[in-house]
Amino acid sequence: MAARPQHPADPKYYEALNWIKERVSSRPKIGVVCGSGLGKFADTLEDVTSFDYKDIPHFPVSTVEGHKGCLVFGKLNGKELVCMQGRFHLYEGYEASACAFPIRLFKLLGVEKLALTNAAGGLNQNYKLGDFMLVKDHLNLPALMGLSPTLGVNDLYWGPRFINMHNCYDQELRDLAKKVAAEIGEEKIQEGVYQCQVGPCYETVAEQKLAQAAGVDALGMSTVYEVVAARHCDIKCFAISMITNICNPSYDVVTEVNHEEVIECATTRGDAMVKLISAILDKW
Ligand SMILES: O=P(O)(O)O[C@@H]1C[C@H](O)[C@@H](CO)O1
Numbered sequence: 438m439a440a441r442p443q444h445p446a447d448p449k450y451y452e453a454l455n456w457i458k459e460r461v462s463s464r465p466k467i468g469v470v471c472g473s474g475l476g477k478f479a480d481t482l483e484d485v486t487s488f489d490y491k492d493i494p495h496f497p498v499s500t501v502e503g504h505k506g507c508l509v510f511g512k513l514n515g516k517e518l519v520c521m522q523g524r525f526h527l528y529e530g531y532e533a534s535a536c537a538f539p540i541r542l543f544k545l546l547g548v549e550k551l552a553l554t555n556a557a558g559g560l561n562q563n564y565k566l567g568d569f570m571l572v573k574d575h576l577n578l579p580a581l582m583g584l585s586p587t588l589g590v591n592d593l594y595w596g597p598r599f600i601n602m603h604n605c606y607d608q609e610l611r612d613l614a615k616k617v618a619a620e621i622g623e624e625k626i627q628e629g630v631y632q633c634q635v636g637p638c639y640e641t642v643a644e645q646k647l648a649q650a651a652g653v654d655a656l657g658m659s660t661v662y663e664v665v666a667a668r669h670c671d672i673k674c675f676a677i678s679m680i681t682n683i684c685n686p687s688y689d690v691v692t693e694v695n696h697e698e699v700i701e702c703a704t705t706r707g708d709a710m711v712k713l714i715s716a717i718l719d720k721w
């Protein structure tokens with residue numbers, strides 16, 4: 438196999454990296470991505486340096502409500518973190534590689550472990566509104582349709598051409614999260630399979646039935662392309678979905694899902710999410 442290059446081939450990455458390095462000395466080993474309405478975690482950090490995405494060279498900008506659009510460097514009980522207060526989605530018109538741009542930047546900054554959160558619809562009919570689902574695996578519909586951050590010429594700087602996705606949501610980190618949830622008395626913990634579709638349509642009944650047949654527990658529009666990019670460059674991943682609406686895979690009752698409801702649930706359970714993720718990251 439060819440030797441690993443010393444730098445990424447695309448200069449965009451070090452232009453963004455150098456811009457950040459000139460402004461902050463922190464080199465965190467932990468990265469966090471906050472999902473829809475779940476950015477409050479970043480507000481609880483100490484010794485904060487925050488950048489608007491629009492000011493960082495080549496960084497995409499957030500266009501969705503509930504995604505503030507700030508890259509926050511800070512400390513959690515003295516531990517350095519870098520946190521995305523808002524992420525990017527394919528339905529915003531971004532390519533998968535743009536959605537994953539910050540993850541590769543995290544790698545260059547020295548991030549070794551990544552915690553991701555998202556808002557998702559509970560397809561598993563045992564799930565309740567406000568539950569937390571530890572993601573144990575995913576069904577990456579965009580990738581099955583040919584949308585992935587790893588398409589095109591492979592840059593060996595990041596990783597190999599073909600990517601192993603077994604245990605992509607790290608078992609040890611999941612086991613630790615279960616232990617921590619029990620310790621802090623958080624009982625609304627599930628563990629399941631997350632499916633990403635491009636969006637922005639929520640799923641039809643037929644699409645929900647297809648996902649159920651495939652063993653999917655929660656439906657969303659993000660996270661998987663970040664995880665693919667992270668695994669490509671050997672960052673360990675851990676993800677929690679907040680169940681912000683309950684899916685209805687039936688024609689008998691007409692249900693309304695909307696982003697306001699998603700944000701409302703994420704906001705209502707925001708403090709519980711902050712408590713859980715803080716307790717988990719404290720142990721990393
Ligand atoms: O960024 P996440 O995955 O948390 O956002 C979810 C998926 C869509 O962007 C939006 C739908 O309400 O919430």
Ligand SMILES: Nc1nc2[nH]cnc2c(=O)[nH]1
Nearest residue numbers: 556557558656657658699
């Ligand atoms: N695809 C999808 N994404 C979501 N994000 C929050 N709720 C949902 C949902 O029901 N479906």
